[in-house]
Amino acid sequence: MVSRAFLLYLSRQHGLKGVFSQFPGFKQVTHRFIAGENIDDAIKAIQELNKLGITATFDHLGESTSSRQEAESDVREYLYVLDRIQATGVNSNVSVKLTQLGLDIDEDFCMLNTRKIVENAKRHGNFVRIDMEDSPKTDATLKIFRTLFQEFGNVGIVLQSYLYRTEKDIDDVISLGARIRLCKGAYQEPESVAFPQKSEVDANFIRLMQKLLKSGIYHGIATHDDKMIAATREFAARENISKDSFEFQMLYGIRRDLQLKLARDGFKVRTYVPYGEFWYPYFMRRLAERPANVWFVLKNLLKG
Numbered sequence: 001m002v003s004r005a006f007l008l009y010l011s012r013q014h015g016l017k018g019v020f021s022q023f024p025g026f027k028q029v030t031h032r033f034i035a036g037e038n039i040d041d042a043i044k045a046i047q048e049l050n051k052l053g054i055t056a057t058f059d060h061l062g063e064s065t066s067s068r069q070e071a072e073s074d075v076r077e078y079l080y081v082l083d084r085i086q087a088t089g090v091n092s093n094v095s096v097k098l099t100q101l102g103l104d105i106d107e108d109f110c111m112l113n114t115r116k117i118v119e120n121a122k123r124h125g126n127f128v129r130i131d132m133e134d135s136p137k138t139d140a141t142l143k144i145f146r147t148l149f150q151e152f153g154n155v156g157i158v159l160q161s162y163l164y165r166t167e168k169d170i171d172d173v174i175s176l177g178a179r180i181r182l183c184k185g186a187y188q189e190p191e192s193v194a195f196p197q198k199s200e201v202d203a204n205f206i207r208l209m210q211k212l213l214k215s216g217i218y219h220g221i222a223t224h225d226d227k228m229i230a231a232t233r234e235f236a237a238r239e240n241i242s243k244d245s246f247e248f249q250m251l252y253g254i255r256r257d258l259q260l261k262l263a264r265d266g267f268k269v270r271t272y273v274p275y276g277e278f279w280y281p282y283f284m285r286r287l288a289e290r291p292a293n294v295w296f297v298l299k300n301l302l303k304g
């Protein structure tokens with residue numbers, strides 16, 4: 001069986017995108033997890049979700065940018081996305097990755113870029129979620145988030161239950177009054193910073209979810225895991241926490257049945273909708289989360 005660690009290793013080998021793309025069926029396969037290559041594809045996908053009572057967050061795929069021009073082009077894309085949200089009336093906010101906006105190049109440059117997006121979102125009455133990447137980026141990501149939250153307010157952060165440090169980070173962010181998306185974490189991390197056992201990551205997720213729900217702030221519980229969702233529902237019911245005081249979040253194309261069921265049960269549900277040409281690392285992380293997906297990919301490639 002292909003291991004999670006090997007798939008995460010492949011996700012960092014960006015040159016392999018070209019190799020995979022040569023298979024005729026490959027593009028079709030990526031469409032299971034990615035709304036399309038341009039903004040209109042993403043808007044169409046979000047309109048469909050909105051009809052089902054599900055809100056969204058746009059993700060213009062990109063990360064680990066090493067060129068200032070590329071980072072600036074991503075800023076322009078996000079400003080355009082915010083304008084299009086306003087113009088089309090879709091119910092969506094945006095998610096950004098700081099390495100897409102120049103974090104690996106220069107922290108101040110990244111701050112200025114992210115600031116432009118948050119400021120524009122503020123003008124539109126919208127909200128920006130800063131995704132969390134691998135642990136060497138956690139401190140810098142939190143620093144930029146904190147500065148922008150204090151200046152504008154309409155920005156939230158992602159924290160990952162696989163990191164030992166997250167409980168303390170959650171306390172700090174809650175004391176600011178800011179919104180958190182809690183997820184398990186998608187990167188390959190060493191035992192020195194992250195729980196090595198899935199059971200520990202899951203137990204921490206439940207503990208942290210309870211902290212978030214009790215905080216009185218509107219947070220996002222991001223998981224496709226039936227057990228995490230059941231634990232959230234049970235805790236909310238037991239503590240009399242209303243269904244509209246938090247939201248479940250899931251990724252485009254994953255557990256669509258569950259997304260719909262939760263929305264029908266009266267919960268708030270938001271789907272993360274990625275689009276763009278830089279799909280390779282995102283797609284490979286989705287395979288790593290469920291190595292059984294590799295068989296789905298291979299089957300389609302052989303068909304193609």
Ligand SMILES: Cc1cc2nc3c(=O)[nH]c(=O)nc-3n(C[C@H](O)[C@H](O)[C@H](O)COP(=O)(O)OP(=O)(O)OC[C@H]3O[C@@H](n4cnc5c(N)ncnc54)[C@H](O)[C@@H]3O)c2cc1C
Nearest residue numbers: 131132158183184185186222223224225249250251286289
């Ligand atoms: C809205 C959203 C935003 C996210 N943002 C970030 C972020 O900023 N930083 C970060 O590190 N991670 C992020 N993640 C990813 C997250 O950290 C996990 O890697 C991912 O959600 C898988 O964990 P899980 O909670 O679904 O549980 P798991 O234990 O991985 O999976 C539970 C079950 O969910 C289903 N499932 C999970 N993943 C898949 C898949 N890829 N394909 C098919 N079925 C699947 C399967 O049925 C599986 O048995 C985000 C996730 C979501 C939902």
